[in-house]
Amino acid sequence: MDQSGLFDLNSQPDQGETLQLGDAALVDFPTAFDRETSQALFDRLYQDIPWRQESLWIGGKRREVPCLQCWMGDAASLYGYSGMRLQPVAWHSTVLEIRRRAEELSQCSFNSVLLNLYRDGLDSVAWHADDEAELGDDPVIASVSLGADRPFQLKSRHSQPPEKHQIWLKNGSILVMGKGIQNRWLHQLPKVKSLKEARINLTFRQVQKLNAQA
Ligand SMILES: O=C(O)CCC(=O)C(=O)O
């Protein structure tokens, strides 16, 4: 079979919906991939990705990260958070196809991606910003969602009480977190206890060369 025709990634019109947060913006493309393509992408990644359960030291205790993960990218794109160092695995062809769409919609290039598999609604990501030094001063991040729709929350870092927003990350969507978002906002993917379905998220990033010596 001609693999290039397997996923028709460019079949949807590119209509972004902007949420302006002060001078930073989120742009959501809710139908970046159609339903059939999203399902095919989900199934392929669910099966093929070498998913790992990482663990972190938090408050002197070792705790499992509440989702499965895989760091993928160019060989030099070492990455870490909360004291964890991640060596990238080589690009998977399906992830490269998804990257092409993310780059087209965001008009940015990405050399790495963190894949998260949320097995059900009890898997989650706590409040954080993707502001590690290796991502540069003010990164743009493109976040691709496949599988179960989940709420995504933001809260301001520098105002009291913090301003909060919630949006839904839908199957087949790409959310572009623009400049200013990581510096001025935290985000999280809260637990949804009743949810039984899985979700895969890919956050495409551009890792800078500063960690070449790491
Ligand atoms: O799953 C999501 O939508 C967010 C994931 C995330 O924030 C991250 O991996 O840094």
Ligand SMILES: [Mn+2]
């Ligand atoms: Mn994040």
